[in-house]
Amino acid sequence: MIILFDNNCVVCRSFKNWVIRRDKKKVLRFIPNDFESVKINKIEINFEFPINTIICIDENKVYKGSRAIFLTISKTGGFLGIISKVLATPIFGYLLQPPYLIFAKNRGKFARFFDG
Known part of the structure; x- marks a missing residue:
């Protein structure tokens, strides 16, 4: 699975970094979602390129936002992986998208709590 991130x-x-530490099977590949990195890695996406959201490409299907987050975590296994698999379903993805958008819009305010 390919994950495009800011x-x-x-x-x-x-x-x-948190997901990579949990990815014991090494099935996740993170690529910066800038135009140059996407072009170099020959990734094709069929919609306007959103540089400010996370995108997950799994089996030629493209997911954005909250579904991309939970699909990514679901690949890491364990209890969080199981919970994330449920939260990645379309209905939960729809319900969790508004909180994701609010968080994403204000992520700069949360940066001091993270070690990136």
């Missing part, structure tokens, strides 16, 4: 964001880098 490498300029402390919160996003902290999330990436």
Whole structure:
């Protein structure tokens, strides 16, 4: 699975580092979501390129926002992986998208709580 993330964001880098530590099977590949990195890695996405949100590409399906977060965590296994698999379903993804958008919009205010 490929995860495109904002490498300029402390919160996003902290999330990436946390997930990499939990990814025992090494199935996740994080790539900065700037145009150059996406182009170099030959990743094609069919919608306007959102540089300020997390994107997950799994089996040629593209997920954004809260679903991308929970799908990513679901691949790490364990109790959090199981819970995240449930939260990554379409209904929970729909319900959790507004809080994700609020957090994402204000992530700079949360940066001091993270070690990115």
